[in-house]
Amino acid sequence: MRQVKTPRTGAKPSKFRQATPKADPAPSRWSYRMQRVLLTPMYRRMLRFGIPFCLTFGVASWYLSDPAVQQRLQLAIADIRHQVQTRPEFMVKLMSVEGASDRVAEEVRDSFAYTLPASSFDMDLDAVRAAVEDIPAVAAAAVRVRQGGVLEIRVSEREPAALIRVSKGLIVVDEAGVALDVAVHRGEWPGLPVLTGTGADEVVTEALAIRAAAAPLAGRLRGLVRMGERRWDVVLDRDQRILLPEDDPVRALERVIVLSEAQDMLERDIAAVDMRLSDRPTLRMKERATNEFWRVRNEQAGMSAE
Numbered sequence: 549m550r551q552v553k554t555p556r557t558g559a560k561p562s563k564f565r566q567a568t569p570k571a572d573p574a575p576s577r578w579s580y581r582m583q584r585v586l587l588t589p590m591y592r593r594m595l596r597f598g599i600p601f602c603l604t605f606g607v608a609s610w611y612l613s614d615p616a617v618q619q620r621l622q623l624a625i626a627d628i629r630h631q632v633q634t635r636p637e638f639m640v641k642l643m644s645v646e647g648a649s650d651r652v653a654e655e656v657r658d659s660f661a662y663t664l665p666a667s668s669f670d671m672d673l674d675a676v677r678a679a680v681e682d683i684p685a686v687a688a689a690a691v692r693v694r695q696g697g698v699l700e701i702r703v704s705e706r707e708p709a710a711l712i713r714v715s716k717g718l719i720v721v722d723e724a725g726v727a728l729d730v731a732v733h734r735g736e737w738p739g740l741p742v743l744t745g746t747g748a749d750e751v752v753t754e755a756l757a758i759r760a761a762a763a764p765l766a767g768r769l770r771g772l773v774r775m776g777e778r779r780w781d782v783v784l785d786r787d788q789r790i791l792l793p794e795d796d797p798v799r800a801l802e803r804v805i806v807l808s809e810a811q812d813m814l815e816r817d818i819a820a821v822d823m824r825l826s827d828r829p830t831l832r833m834k835e836r837a838t839n840e841f842w843r844v845r846n847e848q849a850g851m852s853a854e
Contacts, residue, residue: 633669641665641697648703651729652685656701659683668693676701685728710752711737713744713771723756725749745774754797755780761798764805765814779824787834789820800826 585591611617632638641664645653659679662671673691680689680701688704706722711731718731720740727749731737741759748755755772758780762769765784773781780797782790792800800823808814813821813831822830 633667636697638668639665639697640668640671640693640699643699643701646700646702648686648705652683652703652705655683655685656680656703664699665697671699684726687722708737708740709756711740711742712749713742718742721749721752723752725752741769742771743774744771745777747777748772748774757798758782758792758801761801762805764809768814784814788814788818791820791822791824793824793826796826803829 612621643657643660643664645656648656659682660676661679662676671693673693676699677689677691680686680691680703685705686703687706690702692700694700706724706726706728708720708728709723710721711734712719712721712727718734718737719727720729720731720737721727734742741755743749743752743755751774758772759769762782765782768784768786768788770783770785773783775781775791779794780792782792782801784790790801790804804813804821804823807829817834817836818831819834820832822832
């Protein structure tokens with residue numbers, strides 16, 4: 549039998565056998581770049597938040613695109629809103645009007661556009677305040693909902709300052725000339741001066757200053773007449789008038805009062821005191837006084853001729 553030779557351990561390889569190349573542990577260029585991208589914070593946040601958000605948004609958009617789902621959501625939101633707004637702590641049950649007279653308070657209640665009880669969410673408080681301030685007798689108003697479901701309307705009324713005589717009667721106005729009410733007769737407002745004439749309602753403040761200066765003549769004062777929309781006539785009893793100038797009428801009236809107190813001028817039989825020319829006051833006598841003046845003068849002239 550033929551013997552086979554066993555190669556010895558540790559024998560050298562043949563010089564013709566090629567050595568197996570070792571694998572390069574370094575990654576390829578594209579693999580390196582991909583690993584760098586995966587390690588960036590932006591990519592990690594996108595994987596953690598961006599992709600779930602996009603998926604959730606897409607599913608929610610698809611679900612909410614159904615009209616039936618939209619209608620159910622609208623009904624649910626409206627029901628929740630109604631339940632919140634109609635809770636007892638948000639309901640207005642009463643209305644309180646403070647600082648107003650009975651007549652103005654009644655007008656305020658008539659101007660209120662809501663039916664109580666009502667939710668405070670359904671009320672436009674600015675619109676309520678504007679409606680109250682549109683009432684002529686109201687200068688300003690403040691509106692708030694106080695605890696207990698009470699709507700409080702605090703009113704500041706305009707103060708009556710004068711009576712304006714028009715063709716249909718008397719109108720009560722304040723200092724700004726705003727019409728407040730209609731006076732049935734003069735006795736309703738005995739403390740207010742009576743003004744008449746075109747444009748009298750535009751200069752009520754000046755008329756009040758003239759009236760204050762005429763305090764010594766208060767018992768005889770009947771009213772003030774606006775003449776030509778530029779000046780005033782003071783009307784007294786016994787058909788007497790004081791014609792005031794356009795400029796500084798108060799000072800002119802004070803001069804007339806001083807002359808009257810010194811010489812009883814207004815107690816004489818005169819029709820008017822003309823102060824339109826401040827440096828030359830003029831007295832206009834009544835017809836009877838004029839005739840008597842001429843009679844006396846003629847008698848004196850006849851006696852002188854004799």
